[in-house]
Amino acid sequence: MQLTASHIEDIESAFESARETGARISSIHLPGFQKLLDHHPENLTATVEAGMTLQAFQEKLSTAGQWLAVDPPNPERLTIGALIAENVSGPRRFGLGTVREHLIGMKAVLADGSIIRSGGKVVKNVAGFDICRLFVGSRGSLGIILEASFRLNPLPESEMIMGCQTQSSEETEDLLEAIMKSDLNPMLLDLHNLGTEEQSASYGYWQIMVGFAGTREETQAQMHSLNNLNPFKVTTLDYLNRFGNSDSDATPETTAVRPSEVVEYCEQLGSTKFVARAGNGVIHHHDSSHAGKLARNPQVLLDRLKSTFDPKGILAEIS
Amino acid sequence: MPLSGKQFTDLIPQLQSICGKTNVIYHADELRVYECDAYTLEKMPPDAVVLPGNTSEVEAVIKLCRDRNLAIIPRGSGTSLSGGVLAVDGGVVIGLSRMNRILDVDFRNRRALVEAGCINVHVTQAVQSEGYLYAPDPSSQFACTIGGNVATNSGGPHTLKYGVTTNHVLGMEMVLPDGETVWLGTQPGGPEDIDGCDLRGAAIGSEGMFGIVTRVLLRLIKAPQSCKTMLGIFESVDDAASAVSDIIAAGIIPAALEMMDQLIIQAVEEAYKFGFPLDAGAVLIIELDGQTTGLSSLTDQIQDICRNKQAREVRIAASKEERALIWKCRKRAFGAIGRLSPNYLTQDGVVPRSRIPEMMKFIKQTAEKYQLRIPNVFHAGDGNIHPLILFDEKDKDQVKRAIQAGHDILGKCIDFGGSISGEHGIGVEKVDFMSRQFSPEDLEAMMKLRKTFDPDMRCNPDKCFPSASRCIDFTLKKQISA
Structure with missing residues (x-):
């Protein structure tokens, strides 16, 4: 069943009816929870209600020259609650990490109706167990996130995206390895076969994408060093749109491998379109025959977690 | 029993x-x-x-x-x-001291698999020739183990930019208190991402109460191309603290931003002979790292900020050796305290960074109130204070005053919207403060999480949460020792 809440009472009554009917709450909408609760630019921290979209949050933070350093797809639709619960990430995760690295505090309502806080509003904090991170990727199975506090980053003065076409898988792996082992500090390291803006109709060639962020001086210097490794051209992140708006609207498959295995895996995909986070080993593609399953958490712990946090099973299944 | x-x-x-x-x-x-x-x-x-x-x-x-x-x-x-x-x-x-090996280093995938008893600094020592490092660097890194770091989610000076242990541990093997061995998070040889809840994250910082960690998969990072270490010398703690706030507010995230006050400067100088001015009110150690090209303009910016806050001088470490000596002074500052006092008690509360000037004033007032000396050497950039409350255990009244001063300081951290621990953990020491920082519902949820891993609560009992048996015995002991 779907939960739509304008007030905390709506959540309580949805829990009540789930307990009575035995229906699980499988989707969560919090239109009444969209406020920015605090933003302290001098501390680089902010607390926001879980129903606000990531885009709206970023817009507010940008007025102080700051941002939450994550870039998952569709920020205009993605709420803060879903960002955490679904643990979604984007291309800049290579340099900036995923949402778990930025989350410092959380308020949530548990299946028994109790409202809990974990973490806090300071950037360093080890008091108490880390329930915040337990909720990252929990997909609504342990409770409903109401608020989250984050450590923020200053918006970089400049950002530069560079692309380079490779001719063979050997060349691709050699170049990726050289970049990974170099002194460069890329924020983004992707591999795709979606062509360039000019040749968007012709797939097949692979492109290595490298992104730098920082002061203008820093990005220029890194761009220069990258070109010394191999000639790259300044480009954009437009390839991400070409992957998303492709012929099939089906949700892309995601496979995870070690970074060193990305090239080999992408080769097996043949002509299927893909975008890979080459630095992290995450490959998005449209070949369902290659749907890779992610490793799972130990079942014994999942079972115990579910039975202690949600004994009546009113929330989503746990994984 | x-x-x-x-x-x-x-x-x-x-x-x-x-x-x-x-x-x-x-x-x-x-x-x-x-x-x-x-x-x-x-x-x-x-x-x-x-x-x-x-x-x-x-x-x-x-x-x-x-x-x-x-x-x-x-x-x-x-x-x-x-x-x-x-x-x-x-x-x-x-x-876990015998289980101290580095089992595998995989530079291509930026990982190292180590046993839990591996000494923190040994990891960086093993990978630095290839240009890598393990980022969390607690001051005790020459002695402390990776397993202990996982238990307390340890930090260190360089975590201001790079994050704490949880940001650098990909996965771990844990033997649960019932004897079953599980792997949490990224598996050795497996992909970084795993499905569902972040159980690795939940277990890091659990103070050894979930199980015994036996092997840990660490994230390695590339060592920065270059770094610049500066010493800002200030007339007063107030000026140094405002400079810290201004640096953060300017959107600069140094690799480290540490403060030492006058008492510490004097003790450290006596012990390690660096050349700190003994009459300075406070010293800031500011380290920038990254691409060589970007560093000079940031260095200029930081020097300007320090001068605006009446810094007497901003020195830049001229060589690797000088930098190493600065860090030796900082990381071994606790060791120099023996010259000031037979015993000390340290706290590691956290306040929002902008409250540091007020917090430092409060610590000074607390020292005066209890007639104690409280030098400070701390992670100013994170708002993570380390007041060292000096006492002599032979003087029972002084012990009592030292404990009370520590409590007042922790209470103030909570009042300022901070936390009672930034990296040392709750242990037995700060148990009584948990219910001041957290509600009964928050603590109940933590207990539920603990019971998921350890239903009988036999693993490292009597830590973090007050328990009935402990309360009686322990309070008694505490009173006797005080």
């Missing part, structure tokens, strides 16, 4: 048959080494200490303790500053 004579004589041969005769410690005089950690106000020896050599020995010891309903207490190098490995009510200490 401490073991009776018969229980005890039964237990020792069984532990010896698992780990070998020399790896079981049970004579009272030998156990004294294990009666406390670096928090020396409380001393409680375990019934026995066992030093397993591999995961299967850990499993066997844990199963034996499970069958006999004995408490198990994991221990690394015993550098915890909060009594995190105290055997409050007896039990078997499982020391």
